[in-house]
Amino acid sequence: MPIFPNGCLVLLFAGAVLCSGCTFPTYRANNDDLPSRYKITEKHFVLHSDVKLKSDDPLLLELQELRKQIAQTLELDLGERQVEVYLFKDEPSYHKFLAQNYPGLPPRRAYFVGTGKKLAVYTVWTERIREDLRHEFTHGVLHGALSFVPLWLDEGLAEYFELPVAPGVPREDYLGDLSQLLKNGWLPNLQRLEYLDASGEMQRLDYAESWAWVHWMLHNNPQTRASLLEYLHQGGKSQATPLSQRVKAFHPQPERELARWIESSGGRNAGEK
Ligand SMILES: [Zn+2]
Numbered sequence: 001m002p003i004f005p006n007g008c009l010v011l012l013f014a015g016a017v018l019c020s021g022c023t024f025p026t027y028r029a030n031n032d033d034l035p036s037r038y039k040i041t042e043k044h045f046v047l048h049s050d051v052k053l054k055s056d057d058p059l060l061l062e063l064q065e066l067r068k069q070i071a072q073t074l075e076l077d078l079g080e081r082q083v084e085v086y087l088f089k090d091e092p093s094y095h096k097f098l099a100q101n102y103p104g105l106p107p108r109r110a111y112f113v114g115t116g117k118k119l120a121v122y123t124v125w126t127e128r129i130r131e132d133l134r135h136e137f138t139h140g141v142l143h144g145a146l147s148f149v150p151l152w153l154d155e156g157l158a159e160y161f162e163l164p165v166a167p168g169v170p171r172e173d174y175l176g177d178l179s180q181l182l183k184n185g186w187l188p189n190l191q192r193l194e195y196l197d198a199s200g201e202m203q204r205l206d207y208a209e210s211w212a213w214v215h216w217m218l219h220n221n222p223q224t225r226a227s228l229l230e231y232l233h234q235g236g237k238s239q240a241t242p243l244s245q246r247v248k249a250f251h252p253q254p255e256r257e258l259a260r261w262i263e264s265s266g267g268r269n270a271g272e273k
Helices: 058-074 091-101 129-145 151-162 172-183 190-195 204-219 222-233 243-249 254-272
Strands: 009-012 038-041 045-049 083-088 110-114 119-124
Touching (some): 009 151, 058 129, 058 151, 083 129, 091 119, 119 129, 129 151, 151 190, 172 204, 190 204, 190 243, 204 222, 204 243, 222 243
Parallel strands (some): 009 110, 045 083
16 A cells, blocks of 8 residues: 555756755755666666566556657657656655655655756656556656646646556546536636646645546547647747637637536446446
């Protein structure tokens, strides 16, 4: 049973320490504490691990497939940057590394740390390693290709690619949660998500809602899909028109549309169980 709550933490550094709400004495990892027993170098990632894996382990083959899927789905040129993946064998060694190098972080099973020079994933071997690797690797791939990804979209896409499901198949776990919330009066609010700018602010509901917007926009109709991709390709910069405004060109009330989709999909999936 993992001891950490759901979700990951994304830390981005632009050459110098830059993280609101956190103070780090250094962001250069102490190499002595990093997993170093095994190293597997592939074209697009390097795995440093204290867990023995073969280069043709399904977990690693899946990451290569995932990269292709991200490029295809998002119509992105991913470039050549490698993602460095550090896989700790157990929680004590993972905790020790984090406490010494990134003190004060909220507990998570995985972290993505991006700088101009390095795209690094730190995670630990648990029964959820498959989804954790897929999730963090997605962050790495996105940040290797794009100069900026808004936090909610970064997490929404990582949640979208986290589970190895066929394209267009929605996540039953989040649909169930969100359907329940709708019954209690909750409504989605993309503008609210757009204001979140620190990973620590993201709660489970925010991850679920971010996933829902991404899934809905990619699969609702060609216009919402094009709108999302155009925004992503522009790097989601602050001067760009927010996605919450863009989508209104096709749906005057996108929140109600999304809620309707959650209700119909959530209800259908619940009925099939
Ligand atoms: Zn994440």
